[in-house]
Amino acid sequence: MSDSEAASNGGGVLDAVAARLLDASVLERIGIAVASTTLAILIGLVVAAATGYDPVQFASQLLVGAFGSERAIARTLRSTTLFVLTGVAVAIAFRAGVFNIGVQGQFVVGGFSTVVSIIWLAAFVPSGTVGGIVLMLSGTAAGVVTGGLYGALPGVMKAYGDANEIITTIMLNFIATGFVGWLVAGPFGDPEATATRTRRLPDNVELPQAVFGDPNLSIVGILLMLGVVALVAVITSRTRFGYDMVTSGYQDTAATYSGVDAKRMVISTMTFSGMVAGLTGALFVIMIQGYYTDPSGIGNYGFDAIAVSLLAANNPLGVLPAGLLFGGLESASSHVQINSDVPVQLIDGIVGLVVLFVAAPELFRMIAARTGLGGDAE
Amino acid sequence: MNVTDSLTVARLRLVGITIGVLAVLGAVLSGIFDVDLSRLITRGFVTRSLEMATPITLAAIGGLYAEKSGVFNIGLEGFMIFGAFTTAGTMFALGGTSPTQGDVWVAILVAIVVSTLLTAVFAVLLIRYKADQIVAGLAVWFVGLGFAPFVAALVWGSRSSPGLTSIDKLAFGQSPLVFLTIVVVGVAWVFLFRTRYGYWVQAAGENPEALDTAGVDVNRVRYATVIFSGAMAGFGGAVLLAHAGNFVGTGSTMVDGRGWIAIVAYLFGNYNPVGAAAAALLFGALDMLNVQFQTVGIEISARLVNLLPYVAVLVVLTAYGKTRIPAVVGEPYETEE
Numbered sequence: 001m002s003d004s005e006a007a008s009n010g011g012g013v014l015d016a017v018a019a020r021l022l023d024a025s026v027l028e029r030i031g032i033a034v035a036s037t038t039l040a041i042l043i044g045l046v047v048a049a050a051t052g053y054d055p056v057q058f059a060s061q062l063l064v065g066a067f068g069s070e071r072a073i074a075r076t077l078r079s080t081t082l083f084v085l086t087g088v089a090v091a092i093a094f095r096a097g098v099f100n101i102g103v104q105g106q107f108v109v110g111g112f113s114t115v116v117s118i119i120w121l122a123a124f125v126p127s128g129t130v131g132g133i134v135l136m137l138s139g140t141a142a143g144v145v146t147g148g149l150y151g152a153l154p155g156v157m158k159a160y161g162d163a164n165e166i167i168t169t170i171m172l173n174f175i176a177t178g179f180v181g182w183l184v185a186g187p188f189g190d191p192e193a194t195a196t197r198t199r200r201l202p203d204n205v206e207l208p209q210a211v212f213g214d215p216n217l218s219i220v221g222i223l224l225m226l227g228v229v230a231l232v233a234v235i236t237s238r239t240r241f242g243y244d245m246v247t248s249g250y251q252d253t254a255a256t257y258s259g260v261d262a263k264r265m266v267i268s269t270m271t272f273s274g275m276v277a278g279l280t281g282a283l284f285v286i287m288i289q290g291y292y293t294d295p296s297g298i299g300n301y302g303f304d305a306i307a308v309s310l311l312a313a314n315n316p317l318g319v320l321p322a323g324l325l326f327g328g329l330e331s332a333s334s335h336v337q338i339n340s341d342v343p344v345q346l347i348d349g350i351v352g353l354v355v356l357f358v359a360a361p362e363l364f365r366m367i368a369a370r371t372g373l374g375g376d377a378e
Numbered sequence: 379m380n381v382t383d384s385l386t387v388a389r390l391r392l393v394g395i396t397i398g399v400l401a402v403l404g405a406v407l408s409g410i411f412d413v414d415l416s417r418l419i420t421r422g423f424v425t426r427s428l429e430m431a432t433p434i435t436l437a438a439i440g441g442l443y444a445e446k447s448g449v450f451n452i453g454l455e456g457f458m459i460f461g462a463f464t465t466a467g468t469m470f471a472l473g474g475t476s477p478t479q480g481d482v483w484v485a486i487l488v489a490i491v492v493s494t495l496l497t498a499v500f501a502v503l504l505i506r507y508k509a510d511q512i513v514a515g516l517a518v519w520f521v522g523l524g525f526a527p528f529v530a531a532l533v534w535g536s537r538s539s540p541g542l543t544s545i546d547k548l549a550f551g552q553s554p555l556v557f558l559t560i561v562v563v564g565v566a567w568v569f570l571f572r573t574r575y576g577y578w579v580q581a582a583g584e585n586p587e588a589l590d591t592a593g594v595d596v597n598r599v600r601y602a603t604v605i606f607s608g609a610m611a612g613f614g615g616a617v618l619l620a621h622a623g624n625f626v627g628t629g630s631t632m633v634d635g636r637g638w639i640a641i642v643a644y645l646f647g648n649y650n651p652v653g654a655a656a657a658a659l660l661f662g663a664l665d666m667l668n669v670q671f672q673t674v675g676i677e678i679s680a681r682l683v684n685l686l687p688y689v690a691v692l693v694v695l696t697a698y699g700k701t702r703i704p705a706v707v708g709e710p711y712e713t714e715e
Contacts, residue, residue, distance in 0.1 A: 099512060101516070157696045161696035161697065163692070163695035163696045164645075164695065166452065167641060168695055168696075170635065170638050171638070171688040171692050172692070174635050175685050175688050175692075179682070181681060182682055307520070310513060343527075343528050345524050345528035345531055345537065345627075348523060352517055352519075352521030352523065352525070355516060355517035355520055356514060356521060358513065358517075359510045359517055362507040362509070363503065366507065
């Protein structure tokens with residue numbers, strides 16, 4: 001079989017998948033998202049009950065942990081910013097039919113280069129607020145560029161080497177975690193720190209706090225999140241680039257006939273997606289962490305972002321409520337970890353189930369048809 | 379170019395790339411680090427590489443059967459996690475922290491049964507409910523990453539198990555599971571390319587309409603291969619645990635990407651069980667180079683050496699990406715009634 005035949009076969013698969021996805025109306029997607037989440041949480045509660053915990057108490061701890069106090073809400077919003085931003089990064093790629101599973105890696109290398117560039121530049125920039133702003137802007141630029149390049153790499157491999165991006169991006173995640181982990185422990189480690197981490201960012205690198213008294217949540221972070229969501233929503237729905245991106249994802253044969261260079265589109269999409277992931281990494285270090293640690297312990301924002309994006313049907317605006325749900329779950333898990341005997345990994349399992357159910361909309365259609373409850377999933 | 383020609387070219391490329399990778403590694407080692415290669419490639423190294431290759435090989439064979447029949451089981455990694463965890467849990471249930479060899483074998487069997495049951499549910503979602511194969515496969519991984527450490531935390535109060543026991547070596551210092559895997563590879567090859575059922579599997583992925591016309595239920599073939607793939611991935615996870623002797627559930631768990639590497643192994647092996655096993659051996663050897671480097675005194679961080687298999691996967695996929703995928707992978711089949 002020749003390569004062009006192989007390509008048209010692959011194209012056929014994508015077009016068929018796209019046609020099925022487009023069948024679903026917006027309302028139906030919302031119905032499926034709500035049904036998936038509800039079913040996953042219910043199963044989580046059943047598991048909690050089956051393993052000897054009080055499901056009602058667990059459910060109420062989830063709620064209290066996410067929204068029960070000002071502290072909990074601040075914590076929820078903090079995680080939400082990260083989930084929404086990484087979720088947008090995933091959504092950009094998935095909308096274009098490119099499965100960027102590598103947002104985690106792009107997030108890690110982006111954040112790490114932000115820390116390194118800020119520490120390196122700090123010697124040349126005056127201390128004080130203005131110097132801090134210069135450092136934050138240049139550090140963020142470094143994060144965006146590094147994340148973009150790390151995203152472009154699997155894009156190039158797919159475009160010119162036909163390497164399946166799902167597998168290459170997963171490998172690049174392992175490589176990012178291992179390599180940055182080695183850098184943090186060795187060449188870039190802080191010799192005076194007992195823990196494995198880089199030196200701290202200078203004191204003037206700090207964002208103003210939000211209305212809540214949480215030092216790790218800034219109004220700038222929340223505005224940045226909203227700004228990126230709006231920007232990506234406009235780009236994908238109102239510009240030529242966004243139009244080409246989405247058509248090449250949903251109808252790649254049509255896109256090719258209208259003159260879109262599929263190879264370049266894959267690379268630009270992956271770069272764009274990686275840039276948003278890198279930006280999230282920069283925000284994470286500047287707003288929250290203040291240094292870089294071993295990336296195997298910083299949380300799986302880039303992975304959960306896949307669930308966030310899928311739950312939102314890869315719509316940048318839908319990522320906001322989906323990200324809030326995940327931010328709430330993450331915030332609740334730190335509450336559960338302290339105030340409950342239930343192992344927090346249960347929440348990770350629930351997240352996995354959400355993704356599983358989102359993948360099978362047909363399941364809910366059949367349930368809806370059987371029970372005659374067409375209402376929310378028709 | 380007909381199919382036989384392209385397969386021959388593919389085999390030549392496979393051999394070429396493998397030799398290339400090994401030659402570059404050898405040259406780098408002997409050139410830069412001034413290392414005697416005979417000290418690097420020892421009998422222990424071969425043993426460890428084979429041991430490391432077995433879980434990858436088993437999962438890869440399962441995955442290639444599913445994909446040959448037209449279903450991409452991207453959840454291998456997740457099923458390996460379930461397999462490894464179930465083995466550890468069963469061993470602990472049977473013999474506490476000092477299970478017997480009999481317990482180890484029983485645990486492996488239980489793991490295969492449990493993975494078979496879980497994959498049956500997964501297969502129903504994929505085939506009956508036409509779930510998106512990529513997303514559902516990723517979900518299996520997430521579910522595995524969540525629930526295995528969750529149950530581990532319930533049982534042991536920690537995401538990892540205490541030391542249990544690993545399987546006893548048989549002849550030549552080799553684990554019996556290595557020999558078993560070699561047998562499985564042979565049987566899988568014969569079954570796929572020399573029996574009627576094997577042809578059904580291939581037809582389900584290449585030309586399901588023809589298979590349907592011939593009176594064979596395409597979806598039944600696919601159910602069989604998908605369930606087989608999950609069972610084999612679970613078996614792979616069980617073997618990984620039986621060699622390691624304890625369960626590690628932190629981070630990306632002890633499976634740590636081997637399910638993904640298994641997918642690359644069968645792509646690299648061009649959907650041939652023997653080729654997949656050879657590719658798995660290459661990745662297993664890269665994984666174990668770490669120990670060799672330490673013994674011959676090359677000072678490279680273990681963490682960096684451990685990244686070698688992942689880098690190799692990238693090189694292999696980019697240089698060898700154009701594999702001949704079955705015609706209808708990813709498409710649900712609707713019977714025309």
